[in-house]
Amino acid sequence: MTEPVLNANQLNKTYASTAGVAHEVLHDLSLTVDKGEFVAIMGPSGSGKSTLLNILSTLMQPSSGSVTINNKNILQMNDAEIAKFRGQDMGFIFQDYNLIESLTVQENISLPLTLQKVSPKDIKKAVQKVAQLLHIESYLKQYPTELSGGQQQRVGAARALVHNPTLIFGDEPTGALDSENAREMMNYLNQINENEGISIIMVTHDAFSASFASRILFLTDGQITKTISRDNRSREAFYQQVLSELGNFN
């Protein structure tokens, strides 16, 4: 019996437009993600993917509904609790990497740990470990702007991983990468998911990236309209299914 890591119940999100007309982005959306699961969320522009990810990752408040992560209701946390929660349980990977350009690669990766007041010795060890895993040891002393997009994204993944979170959120993590780098990035995420047992929730446009997930949710007009699972099939077979689903979908 698997245990849920995240549980969202009856999420609604409404934006007030400038014309005064309310615009509903999420409508009664519920979803559960199990420990160690890799979930991709797909859907056309404006379907509410990013809003959903922002709410699940504590960056945004829903208009109504509840979200629990590791059995904690994240909507009832105060600012300090949310900060601590993000620092210990969550990792983020973004389309535009969001590295701090004033810091070296090493400093960027170690930041979540220095915030948690981990000892310098342990910080060095942890940074070395993720750097090896993501093959970025050779440019630890460099600045983000000196790296290629693929390299920067690996640094971003290292930073999301370094503090051993239970859950990683990815917002189009391969969106800015070419196919070679995208494949590499997805392989890393797959490794992290399988070897470290970290759950991943990822928003993506890209069928290829989505095919690395174990389950894909299709979002239309703020609701989950279809769910497909990879089960025991190969990634390639799953990819074909995603493509055909997208064909039907559009």
Add this chain to the structure above:
Amino acid sequence: MFGIALKSLRSKWRDYIVLFVGLIISAAIFYMFSAMATNRAFLEANSIVSQITIIFVIGEVLLGLITFVYLNFANGFLLRLRQSEYGLMSMLGATKKQIGSLLLRETLSIGIIATIIGILIGFALTKLSSHYLMNLLGVKLAHWQSISMKSVIITLLFFIVLFTLNGLYNRHRLRKQDTLTLLLANKQVNQPIVHKVIDPLLGLIGLGLLVISYVLMPNIVKIGLSGFVVILVLNVLGTYWFVSRTLKMLTNWIRNSTYSLHGLRTFINGQLAFRLPDYQRILSSIAIMFALALGAMSVGQGYYRMLPNQAEKTYPVTAVYATDKVNTDNLKGVQWQQDYQYVVKGQTVYFNATEFNEHKLPTKVSAKNGSGTQTKWVTGDWLQKKAAYDYTLDGIANQILNQQYGAKAVVTENASEMMAHGTPRTIQMVKVADMMANDQALSHNQKLQEKLVGTKSEFATGSYATYGQLKGIFGGIEFMGIFLGIGFLAMLAATLMFKTLSGVADDKNRYRVLAMIGTSEKKITQIIAVDLGILFVIPMVIGILDVIFGLQMFAPLMAGTNNAYLGFGPSLIGIVSLYIIYYCLTVWMYRRLIKK
């Protein structure tokens, strides 16, 4: 193309407002300073220091340099704001020439509009602050003008020339870049590069120059005015090299030590290192502006504080009234009070020795150790022997006759001998413990005396009257010092505020990332406070050091006391308090902008 330009203006209006306000303030301050520096009649009429006009010319040059650095920076900021737009225009087919002329026109129009508004605000600032200050100090200064055509022209010309130069330079820079570099301008970052030999060397040279300038400062009188310029150059260069290189090495050292692997030190150190190439010039000019503000204020305040002391040294009593109709009950803390009788005949005023024998008269004599004066209580007998030399009594005689000099005081043997020359009248002499605490009452009494017996304040005796006369002579310097202190402080505030707030757009994303990886809002406020705190503290420390040594240069101006530090304490407290308030305000604004 104009449409695109207008759109971009709208989308970045907050950045433009910061830029615009900064430019307006710098033009206003420049005007304020010019209004004083170019008013030769005012300077000469209100200062006993002959070099004052030259000091002001040097001051204007210095302010010009600071403004130049500031404008240069502001224009760099403008270019950065616009660069990606220009890239877009270039991609859509605009030629480099078109874009270049657009940039030049934009720079010039922003510059001219800001300068004109700045001058208008300068009028108001000059008028308000001078009015307020003159009232506060109780001085009336001859030839003071708030609106001066000459300064309007100087300010306009200076700013237009600087903007044109900057515009041409920006155009040149723009033309050298290709479309792609322009498009990605916002994403480019310059990282500080540490040079193992040059950095420590320049740091040491900087420190050396700074120390030399400090050593030279007390000897300014020997070196002369050219020394002033040399000291200035040494100090400015020294500050620049020392601050920039030391900080660079320090941040680099912290980066490589385990010290940084704790809490948010990595982030704060990274911010500092990252900003340095951009900040070092600004930090150095702010240090100098801080020093100028504190220095000018200290000299002004020094005079303000010195004058009552000086006045009290010249007379043993606070006031003398040539009539008994002035009621002295309004005075607080009266230490001594005595009435004496006198008779006037021609240019001679007769007193009665018996009265002085019964109630001794205080007078000032040379101190026994030869420096300064001391109070001596004298009898009528003593006065009869020394009468011709006692200037207290002669002064009173002149006051009674309402003239500067020419009267003679004669002390007669007794009352009948005195009254043989005419009808006796009464003078009152009074000494209070704290003259300044009785300022209003003393001023009221003097006006009453003038109304009753016509005694003009410039002929009155007593330390309060002397204080009034000294204020007429030194009030100008006092006013200039405080006025300039306020001006420099405002300029400094504008520069620092502009510099920090113009970086918000870049910093915003860094703070957003920090929040995402587990930094609470409270922590972020703390980091901002420390981050900006470092930028505020560095120039303050250097500025204070500059003033501690620099005030020595003004010792010769401090007549009588040679103590240049009289006004230092209160000015330091005043300016540092304003600076701290200003710092809190900047943190608060910065915090709000980051949150948006």
